[in-house]
Amino acid sequence: MRPENEIAERLRAARPRVQASAPPFTAVLARVENGDTAGPRALRPRRLALLVALVALAVAASAWGASQLLTGSIVSTGFPPVSPIVGAGAPLPSSSTVLGLRVPDPVGGLPWGMRVVRTTRGEACLQVGRVLDGKVGVLGTGYAFHHDGLFHTLSPEDALVGALQCVHVDAHGHVLDTQGPLTASADGLSLVESMSERVHCDLPDQHDWGFRCPASQLRLMAFGALGPDAKSLRVRFQGHSFAVKPYGPDGVYLLVFKAPKGTNVGPYFGAPAPNPATMTVTFENGSSCPLPSINDPLLCQPEGIDYSSGPTITASAVASPIHASYSTDVSGGQPPDVVTGPGSSASAPARQGHGPGLVIAFTARVGIRGPVSTYGVEIHRPVVPECFGEGTLQANTTSPTLSPGQRTGFVIRLQAACHGRYSGRVFYFSIKPNSEPAGEERLINEMSARLVKPALHLPPPGVTVGYFTVEIPFTGAHDGPAEVSPRVTVTSSSARLARHQG
Amino acid sequence: MSSDELDTMARLYEAHADAVHAYALRRSDRETADEVTARVFLVAWRRRASVPTEPLPWLYGVARKVLAEERRGAARRGALRERISSFDARRPAELPDISDVELAAALGRLSSRDRETLLLRYWEELSPEQVAVALGCSRATLAVRLHRARGRLRHALANGERTDDTCAAGAES
Numbered sequence: 001m002r003p004e005n006e007i008a009e010r011l012r013a014a015r016p017r018v019q020a021s022a023p024p025f026t027a028v029l030a031r032v033e034n035g036d037t038a039g040p041r042a043l044r045p046r047r048l049a050l051l052v053a054l055v056a057l058a059v060a061a062s063a064w065g066a067s068q069l070l071t072g073s074i075v076s077t078g079f080p081p082v083s084p085i086v087g088a089g090a091p092l093p094s095s096s097t098v099l100g101l102r103v104p105d106p107v108g109g110l111p112w113g114m115r116v117v118r119t120t121r122g123e124a125c126l127q128v129g130r131v132l133d134g135k136v137g138v139l140g141t142g143y144a145f146h147h148d149g150l151f152h153t154l155s156p157e158d159a160l161v162g163a164l165q166c167v168h169v170d171a172h173g174h175v176l177d178t179q180g181p182l183t184a185s186a187d188g189l190s191l192v193e194s195m196s197e198r199v200h201c202d203l204p205d206q207h208d209w210g211f212r213c214p215a216s217q218l219r220l221m222a223f224g225a226l227g228p229d230a231k232s233l234r235v236r237f238q239g240h241s242f243a244v245k246p247y248g249p250d251g252v253y254l255l256v257f258k259a260p261k262g263t264n265v266g267p268y269f270g271a272p273a274p275n276p277a278t279m280t281v282t283f284e285n286g287s288s289c290p291l292p293s294i295n296d297p298l299l300c301q302p303e304g305i306d307y308s309s310g311p312t313i314t315a316s317a318v319a320s321p322i323h324a325s326y327s328t329d330v331s332g333g334q335p336p337d338v339v340t341g342p343g344s345s346a347s348a349p350a351r352q353g354h355g356p357g358l359v360i361a362f363t364a365r366v367g368i369r370g371p372v373s374t375y376g377v378e379i380h381r382p383v384v385p386e387c388f389g390e391g392t393l394q395a396n397t398t399s400p401t402l403s404p405g406q407r408t409g410f411v412i413r414l415q416a417a418c419h420g421r422y423s424g425r426v427f428y429f430s431i432k433p434n435s436e437p438a439g440e441e442r443l444i445n446e447m448s449a450r451l452v453k454p455a456l457h458l459p460p461p462g463v464t465v466g467y468f469t470v471e472i473p474f475t476g477a478h479d480g481p482a483e484v485s486p487r488v489t490v491t492s493s494s495a496r497l498a499r500h501q502g
Numbered sequence: 503m504s505s506d507e508l509d510t511m512a513r514l515y516e517a518h519a520d521a522v523h524a525y526a527l528r529r530s531d532r533e534t535a536d537e538v539t540a541r542v543f544l545v546a547w548r549r550r551a552s553v554p555t556e557p558l559p560w561l562y563g564v565a566r567k568v569l570a571e572e573r574r575g576a577a578r579r580g581a582l583r584e585r586i587s588s589f590d591a592r593r594p595a596e597l598p599d600i601s602d603v604e605l606a607a608a609l610g611r612l613s614s615r616d617r618e619t620l621l622l623r624y625w626e627e628l629s630p631e632q633v634a635v636a637l638g639c640s641r642a643t644l645a646v647r648l649h650r651a652r653g654r655l656r657h658a659l660a661n662g663e664r665t666d667d668t669c670a671a672g673a674e675s
Contacts, residue, residue, distance in 0.1 A: 007620075011620060011627075014606075015625045020521070022539045023523075028515065278531045
């Protein structure tokens with residue numbers, strides 16, 4: 001069983017059995033007739049005003065706000081520091097500049113702006129917020145920052161948290177990403193993944209039930225990057241229609257409207273907007289695509305974006321001798337998957353400390369530059385009754401950046417009773433980049449599916465680097481149900497990796 | 503209230519009140535569940551013009567927030583008592599009372615967002631699209647969050663099992 005299926009089944013099995021018997025409808029009806037609004041505050045109806053603003057112009061920040069707002073503490077992501085070689089990577093300093101694009105807020109205050117944060121691992125993340133003195137940030141309104149009314153600067157790293165606003169760049173470094181239309185809080189917090197839990201427009205003497213922000217403190221927003229060949233963006237919203245010229249080499253756009261009547265925002269980034277605007281992008285060659293279908297290759301072929309994955313990696317390009325050895329003392333991080341039956345696998349229970357293990361080392365002749373490629377290993381061992389699973393193990397790297405020629409590998413913890421001849425294969429695996437949210441999930445999922453679902457007759461994943469066989473000695477007593485435990489990627493920078501994996 | 507509105511409300515209540523009540527009951531006591539259910543449908547009544555055609559995920563979203571408000575009220579009322587008792591502040595108030603103690607502990611280590619994402623999916627058996635509606639996020643965002651929540655729960659379970667292993671005589675490591 002795959003790890004996610006195991007989790008799902010365990011949750012379902014633990015689901016409390018309850019005898020639901022809702023109060024009689026007449027009880028609710030009586031409260032309706034008594035004027036009970038179910039909460040202390042009802043959202044006041046507001047005229048559905050659209051103020052629009054937008055643009056494609058580089059306008060200097062309005063002097064009114066800049067001179068009156070003080071700067072507060074810098075937003076802290078609350079997450080571990082980003083690593084330049086793991087996950088989405090770290091921001092490139094050259095991409096931390098806020099774009100000249102400024103969009104007035106339809107209600108007032110600081111204008112909105114954005115930057116395109118590029119990373120060491122070939123990804124790009126859009127960061128949108130209020131702008132003061134050339135910095136992008138959020139406002140301390142409502143409960144956010146204790147209603148201090150200050151401007152809080154966002155760091156480029158904030159754009160990487162969650163990677164929900166990040167995409168893989170194309171073969172030429174171009175960015176294709178569209179976000180929204182979505183409902184965002186006027187302070188900008190709901191656009192920051194790490195801060196979205198703090199979106200809270202109510203003042204302390206008001207209650208927070210149901211929907212968190214009155215429409216006056218919400219905006220309808222859309223932003224994105226359409227690539228270098230986007231010519232114009234046609235927007236239709238609430239009976240209005242206008243065109244926007246994409247800004248800069250990435251063809252970015254940023255639209256900020258007053259929130260329509262009845263709009264509410266959930267606590268999370270990306271709350272879908274009611275009655276959203278419709279948008280169509282037109283490219284230099286005259287072709288056009290509706291948004292957000294620009295991400296669907298069946299509906300749209302955006303001009304100027306090239307997601308070709310480069311030259312095909314052949315077996316001869318990656319072939320390398322595999323050195324596999326048994327060690328009586330290894331330790332590690334997360335467990336690999338273990339095939340437990342036809343078409344299913346489970347993640348073996350992790351164990352702490354040191355113990356016997358298998359060390360697999362090889363030279364990565366093809367480098368790993370981003371989360372669209374990795375090295376993996378599959379291992380077959382004899383079926384031993386005391387061992388967990390049927391005998392196939394899968395481990396994969398966390399796809400850290402590797403230079404061509406760098407030594408790397410895996411360490412897999414073994415249960416003492418799981419002896420016998422182990423054989424396996426190290427492979428290189430890659431996926432075609434696209435404009436899906438960045439990160440490694442798609443890479444890992446596609447690779448895992450090939451390994452744990454032999455019943456689907458999918459070809460084994462990747463291009464083989466090499467094979468190995470190693471004899472694991474019987475070292476003693478049966479020691480519990482776990483077959484294997486944590487893996488650790490062994491590279492020349494293993495200390496850094498361990499820190500980021502930990 | 504017109505008769506049409508009354509009929510619509512009655513049908514909505516008949517179709518979904520028990521589901522909402524069960525949702526609340528899995529996360530609170532019966533008295534609270536009764537109140538939450540009533541308040542959810544009061545909200546539905548007040549916002550009847552915007553109740554979507556597939557109302558259940560929306561109702562769960564309202565229930566989740568009403569329940570949170572109930573907890574805050576209860577927390578305020580019990581603040582003094584908590585200060586002088588051995589109340590374990592680390593245990594989230596919404597931590598479900600379930601027999602799988604390792605799972606309960608692992609769920610307790612998750613953020614409320616991760617926990618609710620998983621419980622809506624696997625306890626209320628909503629589709630990913632419905633969970634996205636209930637939580638007010640896009641389907642793509644939900645997919646990422648669901649994947650990560652499962653991973654974090656798996657990791658939390660592994661940590662818990664390590665703790666147990668340490669106490670178990672004869673266990674490996």
